[in-house]
Amino acid sequence: MSKERLIYLPLGGAGEIGMNAYVYGIGEPGKERLILVDLGVTFPDMDTTPGVDLIFPDISWLEERRDRLEAVFVTHAHEDHVGAVSHYYDRLGAPIYARAFTANIARKKMEERGQPEKAVITASPWPEVIEAGPFKVGFVPISHSIPESAGLVIDTKLGRLVHSGDFKMDTDPVVGEAFDEELWASLSEPGGLALMCDSTNVFSPHAGRSESSLGPEIESLIAGAKGMFVATTFASNVARVKTLAEAGERAGRSICLMGRAMRRMIEAAVETGVLTGFPRTVSPEDTKNIPRENLMLIVTGSQGERRAASAQLAQGKYNGIEMKPGDTFLFSSKTIPGNERGVIRIMNQFSEMSVDVVDDDGGRYHVSGHANRPDLERLHKLIKPSYVVPMHGEHRHLREHVKLAKSKGFGAVLAPNGTMIELSGESPSVADYVETGRVYLDGNVQVGALDGIVRDRIRMALNGHVMVNVILDEDDEPLGEPWCELKGLAEEGSSRAPLVDVLEEDLSQFLGRAGDKTLTDDDKLEDGVRKVVRQVAQAEIGKRPEVTVIISRLTN
Missing domain, CATH: 3.40.50.10710 (Metallo-hydrolase/oxidoreductase)
Incomplete structure (x- = not known):
């Protein structure tokens, strides 16, 4: 019989700042019951994701195991933690737990997308806990740059995990709860197995300000x-x-x-x-x-x-x-x-x-909502975990956080997105690697980052676009001249003639020389036309545009 194990798997937020999604599981390998902590978004930019509205973590791995997902726990109401809950509810279907303020924001998101608001359940703060299958989860108040932020205590029969969430050590935060050192120190009493810890400001050497x-x-x-x-x-x-x-x-x-x-x-x-x-x-x-x-x-x-x-x-x-x-x-x-x-x-x-x-x-009119390096050290000492697992940061942040924890005598493990860590052995070890990636919200449709849609959009933006129309008669002979429509290209090239005229002239010559094997085969004809357009454009304006070829054939 297989021995039960405790696993941690970041699907987003570990190796980047944004679209946080962290899976925890306990049970026999391949049969673990699961919970998800946070389900956020990140934002596009015109250089790499033009036209995209939002970016989500790829949750395909979790969706395939949705029958084993007990619940989703949201630590706070920032978009990179709660922004995807309504977009992915249909694909996961699990209840969503959050504190009152975060739940209020989450319900409004659910309502906007026609999802059931009752799926969002308001949780009381620690020491109250929520039983989700084999997990007991408590929301522990912590200060951050948004009200009612929380870290999580995740208790299992194989040990206690503490998930810090985003946090700072602010004893006078103006709005929301102050950092309670005594409360957080009490979490170490049963013995903390692992601390999953915010890494955003690990390179900031001075203690955070209030x-x-x-x-x-x-x-x-x-x-x-x-x-x-x-x-x-x-x-x-x-x-x-x-x-x-x-x-x-x-x-x-x-x-x-x-x-x-x-x-x-x-x-x-x-x-x-x-x-x-x-x-x-x-x-x-x-x-x-x-x-x-x-x-x-x-x-x-x-x-x-x-x-x-x-x-x-x-x-x-x-x-x-x-x-x-x-x-x-x-x-x-x-x-x-x-x-x-x-x-x-x-x-x-x-x-x-x-x-x-x-x-x-330089901080005169702004203070960060994340813990700086001395504050991270302080939380490590309060929790006293067997080892630290850095999260919420780019790869450089995670790696530096590992070094920091080890320098102070704590065990630590580097676990970027897709790295499944087994937490229940004598020391943490990599149990598996899971394919992770991004999903784009493009208008009102979700598309995969590797689907080619954004890639084609970038290519058109960089290279311009030419659409070529070719008509062939019943005998597969060109009927009239081909004509072109240009987008995003210079009107004239090195010959000082209109680019569209030069393209149409060279295409006419190509069609006049083409043999029956080319004229009767749409694929060969399209390849030939595309090659001519790119060669001419390269010679005239130094660009190799994207080309769409429309072939129309008349029939008897």
Whole structure:
């Protein structure tokens, strides 16, 4: 009889920052009962995923075993942890557990996609636990940059696992629960088998700062501003939105929230009781009657998102409001790697309007929601696990976190996406490798990253496109001249003649020379036409475009 084992398998979030999805299992090999921790998304960019709306982890491995999936546990309401629950509910069908604020956000996502809201179940915090098959799972409050974040205690008959979730050690977080050192230290009492730990800021050498430290600096900045003051931050950072609003109110300004995501987060925080005492706000319509020097906007779009309020203001007007010379725009946020280009574009657009732009100024107006290196060391000491398994980070973060844990005397194992680790032996070992990848939400359709759709889109963007129409009569002879339609290509090339004319002339000569074997075989004819187009385009403009050939044959 096979011995039962305890396994850990990241399908997303380990080797990247985003689309977190972590599987835990216990049972005989190949028969384990499973739970999933988090099911998030990451965001596309125009360079590698043009036109894509969202990116999900590939859960094919888990879907094939959905009959063994007991539940999904969501640690907090950031999109990279909860964003895919409604998109994948049909494929998994398991109940979704989350604390009240996160559950509120998750239910709204389910409602938007026509999924059953009742599938999302509100969980109480530790020491209460949820029994999911052979697992007992508790939500342990921890501070982060969004309310009601939680780490998880996962108890099994083979040992206790602690999943940190995203966290920081903030004893005065403005909104939400403070980090409770005594509570987290108590989790080590039965003996911790493994700590799955956030790795995002492992390279930051100084202990993290509290959210409460920002208020005076932001208030001073607002008080010194002459025109309208506008600030952007992550919509989910309810504490920061409150810090900004309170600083603006103390500086004598009326506060207006702009952007659907920000209003939704504040509403959810109020509905679930995690946010109280938020300053009174005015509607965008009311701002027209308020002097600019008495007005403060808090807007979405801190990462340069093209449709968000920040980008709309940078391009002209948003909700009837426009920026003017002498106004101030504050980025109270850190730019996520990969988003720099969009943020800088907005900064320059504001600069051209003579708007004063202020960034996070090395932490003066922003603090991270993730634990820095000394804080990670501190959590290791509190939990006292047999070994640390780094997660939530790029490969370089995971590898550095392994080194950190080992340097302090803890065991550690590197487990990027697709690496199944057996946790129940004398030491952790690799049990298997699972194929992982990405799934794109393209419009309202999910497509695989290897399906070729985005690849073809990139090729067309890089090389342009030519569509060639060829008509053949009943005797398989060309009827008239072929004609071309060009997209994304220069009109003239090195010959100084219109490119379309040069292409059509060379194609006519090709068809005139083609023999019966080519003219009667669509595949050979299409290959020949494509080759001519690419050769001519290469000679004329130095490009080898994508080519679509339409062959029409007349029949008797």
